[in-house]
Amino acid sequence: MAYIQFPEDFKWGVATAAYQIEGAVRQGGRGPSIWDTFSHTPGKVLNGDNGDVACDSYHRYEEDIALMKELGVNVYRFSVSWPRIFPEGTGKVNKEGLAFYHRMVDKLLENGIEPMCTLYHWDLPQVLQDKGGWDNRETVEAFVAYSELIFKEFSGKIKSWLTINEPWCVSFLSNFIGAHAPGNQDLALAVNISHHLLLAHGKAVARFRDLDIPGKIGFAPNVTWLEPYSRDQEDVEACRRGMGWMVDWFLDPIFTGTYPAFMVDWFAANQAPLQIKDGDMEWIKQPVDFIGINYYESNVGRHNPQGGMLEVESVDMGYKKTDIGWFINAEGFYNVLTFIADKYGEIPIYITENGICINDGVEDGTVNDQRRIDYLKGHIAAVARSLKSGVNIKGYITWSLLDNFEWAEGYSKRFGIVHVNYRTLERTKKESFFWYQKVIGNSWLEV
Numbered sequence: 001m002a003y004i005q006f007p008e009d010f011k012w013g014v015a016t017a018a019y020q021i022e023g024a025v026r027q028g029g030r031g032p033s034i035w036d037t038f039s040h041t042p043g044k045v046l047n048g049d050n051g052d053v054a055c056d057s058y059h060r061y062e063e064d065i066a067l068m069k070e071l072g073v074n075v076y077r078f079s080v081s082w083p084r085i086f087p088e089g090t091g092k093v094n095k096e097g098l099a100f101y102h103r104m105v106d107k108l109l110e111n112g113i114e115p116m117c118t119l120y121h122w123d124l125p126q127v128l129q130d131k132g133g134w135d136n137r138e139t140v141e142a143f144v145a146y147s148e149l150i151f152k153e154f155s156g157k158i159k160s161w162l163t164i165n166e167p168w169c170v171s172f173l174s175n176f177i178g179a180h181a182p183g184n185q186d187l188a189l190a191v192n193i194s195h196h197l198l199l200a201h202g203k204a205v206a207r208f209r210d211l212d213i214p215g216k217i218g219f220a221p222n223v224t225w226l227e228p229y230s231r232d233q234e235d236v237e238a239c240r241r242g243m244g245w246m247v248d249w250f251l252d253p254i255f256t257g258t259y260p261a262f263m264v265d266w267f268a269a270n271q272a273p274l275q276i277k278d279g280d281m282e283w284i285k286q287p288v289d290f291i292g293i294n295y296y297e298s299n300v301g302r303h304n305p306q307g308g309m310l311e312v313e314s315v316d317m318g319y320k321k322t323d324i325g326w327f328i329n330a331e332g333f334y335n336v337l338t339f340i341a342d343k344y345g346e347i348p349i350y351i352t353e354n355g356i357c358i359n360d361g362v363e364d365g366t367v368n369d370q371r372r373i374d375y376l377k378g379h380i381a382a383v384a385r386s387l388k389s390g391v392n393i394k395g396y397i398t399w400s401l402l403d404n405f406e407w408a409e410g411y412s413k414r415f416g417i418v419h420v421n422y423r424t425l426e427r428t429k430k431e432s433f434f435w436y437q438k439v440i441g442n443s444w445l446e447v
């Protein structure tokens with residue numbers, strides 16, 4: 001049996017997010033978020049599911065941490081629920097909310113698990129949405145004030161910080177495509193929101209530096225790889241637009257202080273002009289200490305004038321698919337990681353999300369999710385290959401520890417290495433849990 005050994009200091013972890021696992025939405029002083037509103041709006045979430053209970057991790061976090069301890073992870077990536085801290089988005093602080101996260105972080109530290117905190121994982125306080133949400137520049141300032149409070153409150157306990165999770169989803173998926181909260185379908189609005197998210201990120205990083213908070217800070221863009229179906233210029237340019245939309249649009253401003261001109265022009269031609277105020281780009285290009293990369297799938301793309309706003313379509317090349325319909329292609333993971341390293345340099349990278357939707361259920365007390373093991377094996381091998389090619393990857397965090405509320409798909413889609421029975425809330429370790437436990441224990445991959 002051959003092995004791929006990972007570096008001595010390579011970190012292994014699991015990830016979750018507040019709205020997807022906590023539940024207790026009307027307990028502990030929490031205020032409503034846009035996902036409370038969206039999930040309770042008929043037709044928005046499959047089967048009318050919502051995060052009211054989810055995995056009940058607000059009450060069961062000790063059980064979840066015991067699972068992490070058994071798994072042997074070094075890092076736990078979680079998110080703080082902004083409306084659990086500021087029920088009105090700003091102003092009065094909910095001390096019960098802070099106390100909950102102190103209990104959880106203290107329990108992680110007691111168990112030798114490093115907390116990695118995502119400040120924004122999509123649960124914007126509804127009060128702020130009622131004032132325009134991320135389209136309103138006041139929300140940028142509200143995010144900075146929220147971030148400052150959390151920085152100060154957990155300084156010394158939390159040393160790895162992520163400002164915003166998947167700004168492409170927060171802006172374009174949620175305000176142009178409209179599949180996520182708040183469900184707008186307006187490209188110009190989405191472009192403006194994408195800029196405000198980057199501004200919020202940059203200002204929060206600047207505040208983190210000003211406060212001299214110990215630790216490292218980054219953000220977590222979702223990325224993909226689009227392989228041109230042919231070398232025809234039209235196909236190559238169509239794929240460049242697809243990658244530009246999800247990758248360059250969010251990384252260029254932070255690493256170069258400018259947006260990719262070809263995308264600025266494309267949006268302008270689609271009546272969605274980018275509006276930048278003096279000084280914005282200076283804020284946005286605050287240096288980060290690392291990037292979190294969220295990767296799930298890649299596609300083969302080709303030009304199609306009827307292929308939506310970007311005039312690009314995905315070509316089914318017969319790759320295996322996950323139970324949410326995404327193509328499985330670990331080669332794309334390697335391609336996008338090396339693309340990022342080539343374009344943005346030696347910046348340390350954590351894989352902050354990688355995983356697969358496999359909906360296998362419990363049979364005889366276990367879940368035989370071999371397809372998840374195969375996916376994880378192929379993608380962790382792609383990480384090893386990228387490392388060998390010189391990509392500065394510091395850790396791998398799989399999505400997710402638990403099956404959880406999968407946004408507009410509700411509870412129908414399962415990404416966890418631990419199965420959750422949503423009626424009894426019983427956790428059942430899947431075969432992938434034990435496989436990942438072995439990878440972590442050895443910090444090597446059997447190939």
Ligand SMILES: N#[N+]C[C@@H]1[C@@H](O)[C@H](O)[C@@H](O)[C@@H]2O[C@H]12
Pocket residue numbers: 017020165166294353399406407415
């Ligand atoms: N879908 N899917 C799974 C996973 C989602 O559950 C996370 O909350 C997001 O950060 C990212 O989209 C990836």
